Amino acid sequence: xxxxxxxxxxxxxxxxxxxxxxxxxxxxxxxxxxxxxxxxxxxxxxxxxxxxxxxxxxxxxxxxxxxxxxxxxxxxxxxxxxxxxxxxxxxxxxxxxxxxxxxxxxxxxxxxxxxxxxxxxxxxxxxxxxxxxxxxxxxxxxxxxxxxxxxxxxxxxxxxxxxxxxxxxxxxxxxxxxxxxxxxxxxxxxxxxxxxxxxxxxxxxxxxxxxxxxxxxxxxxxxxxxxxxxxxxxxxxxxxxxxxxxxxxxxxxxxxxxxxxxxxxx
Amino acid sequence: xxxxxxxxxxxxxxxxxxxxxxxxxxxxxxxxxxxxxxxxxxxxxxxxxxxxxxxxxxxxxxxxxxxxxxxxxxxxxxxxxxxxxxxxxxxxxxxxxxxxxxxxxxxxxxxxxxxxxxxxxxxxxxxxxxxxxxxxxxxxxxxxxxxxxxxxxxxxxxxxxxxxxxxxxxxxxxxxxxxxxxxxxxxxxxxxxx
Numbered sequence: 001x002x003x004x005x006x007x008x009x010x011x012x013x014x015x016x017x018x019x020x021x022x023x024x025x026x027x028x029x030x031x032x033x034x035x036x037x038x039x040x041x042x043x044x045x046x047x048x049x050x051x052x053x054x055x056x057x058x059x060x061x062x063x064x065x066x067x068x069x070x071x072x073x074x075x076x077x078x079x080x081x082x083x084x085x086x087x088x089x090x091x092x093x094x095x096x097x098x099x100x101x102x103x104x105x106x107x108x109x110x111x112x113x114x115x116x117x118x119x120x121x122x123x124x125x126x127x128x129x130x131x132x133x134x135x136x137x138x139x140x141x142x143x144x145x146x147x148x149x150x151x152x153x154x155x156x157x158x159x160x161x162x163x164x165x166x167x168x169x170x171x172x173x174x175x176x177x178x179x180x181x182x183x184x185x186x187x188x189x190x191x192x193x194x195x196x197x198x199x200x201x202x203x204x205x206x207x208x209x210x211x212x213x214x215x216x217x218x219x220x221x222x223x224x225x226x227x228x229x230x231x232x233x234x235x236x237x238x239x240x241x242x243x244x245x246x247x248x249x250x251x252x253x254x255x256x257x258x259x260x261x262x263x264x265x266x
Numbered sequence: 267x268x269x270x271x272x273x274x275x276x277x278x279x280x281x282x283x284x285x286x287x288x289x290x291x292x293x294x295x296x297x298x299x300x301x302x303x304x305x306x307x308x309x310x311x312x313x314x315x316x317x318x319x320x321x322x323x324x325x326x327x328x329x330x331x332x333x334x335x336x337x338x339x340x341x342x343x344x345x346x347x348x349x350x351x352x353x354x355x356x357x358x359x360x361x362x363x364x365x366x367x368x369x370x371x372x373x374x375x376x377x378x379x380x381x382x383x384x385x386x387x388x389x390x391x392x393x394x395x396x397x398x399x400x401x402x403x404x405x406x407x408x409x410x411x412x413x414x415x416x417x418x419x420x421x422x423x424x425x426x427x428x429x430x431x432x433x434x435x436x437x438x439x440x441x442x443x444x445x446x447x448x449x450x451x452x453x454x455x456x457x458x459x460x
Binding site: 055079 | 289292296304443446
């Protein structure tokens with residue numbers, strides 16, 4: 001393989017670019033007379049320079065061919081467009097905001113109108129049909145009235161049972177005061193339980209006027225519940241006296257009448 | 267126009283007026299520098315239409331950034347730096363497409379050298395190789411070489427435009443020549459092989 005010339009590697013380019021010292025320049029020029037490799041390299045470097053100058057000339061020729069007046073006008077036009085662009089953008093943005101707002105308003109208006117004129121008429125008959133044909137259609141106070149009627153019936157039933165107990169006891173005392181009687185304890189206990197069940201309903205269902213009589217009945221029933229099953233004559237007298245004094249049978253009767261009359265009107 | 271150019275021929279004065287919104291002064295700047303920018307763009311791109319596009323884009327950028335001009339260097343250097351950046355952007359966009367074209371050209375030129383009628387290296391025969399050698403240079407080397415030989419810029423002017431030191435520019439210029447010489451020599455050797 002042929003060795004590369006040290007001059008060509010190190011100094012030839014500096015010489016060509018006129019960057020070498022005077023001493024080095026004369027040394028290279030002497031060397032160039034004998035070294036074919038350096039001659040060839042120098043020729044290449046010169047060719048590069050000449051080719052570059054040719055390229056430059058070509059470009060300059062291109063410059064002459066261009067209509068620079070037109071070019072300047074084109075630049076101006078593009079800059080005019082640049083000047084106009086921000087205004088267009090802001091106008092568009094303003095329009096865009098108004099368009100969105102108007103769109104929302106129109107949407108709301110259409111929604112309201114369609115509900116009012118389309119949906120409501122569709123829904124209304126349906127509601128009316130349900131009301132007209134429903135088997136479960138009842139007045140608002142229907143359940144309240146049912147409860148009140150049931151309570152009234154219950155009170156009436158209770159009063160009747162009490163009346164019968166008290167009447168039997170009164171009749172027993174009237175027959176023979178000295179003989180003991182057998183108290184119907186189970187019935188008395190049942191009546192006390194029944195009273196406890198409907199007692200809370202008395203206030204809420206306008207039966208409060210019966211409360212006083214019922215309280216007196218309840219007291220007597222408690223007394224009777226505390227007595228022995230076979231009541232002695234003294235106890236018998238006390239019970240009879242209580243019934244008499246309080247006029248319980250009469251009061252029960254009157255209350256029964258009143259409750260009977262109120263049937264269907266409560 | 268020429269009278270007006272005479273009135274406002276100092277680019278610094280024109281720039282100050284353009285900064286204040288004087289479109290006439292801006293137009294004067296366009297007339298003054300459009301050819302120079304075209305030469306610079308043409309040196310980098312070697313494509314007429316693209317170079318014209320670079321001229322327009324450079325003036326648009328100049329118009330938008332007039333207020334950011336600070337009088338540190340000369341107006342011309344600042345404008346040339348803008349133009350160089352725009353041209354490099356264009357060059358990078360075109361590079362992949364261009365590489366393909368250059369490879370094609372390279373192949374055809376090598377073939378023409380191999381089958382050429384004369385065997386001696388005339389300057390006209392070396393021209394396609396020089397074109398290829400320029401294309402093969404690294405980006406900075408290529409720009410330094412082109413600004414030096416196609417634009418006739420001094421090393422100081424190149425340093426200002428590229429934002430490099432004069433020493434770096436000289437080094438890039440030297441390496442560019444070395445690389446081009448090596449490329450052409452290698453190509454010629456390949457031509458001589460049987």
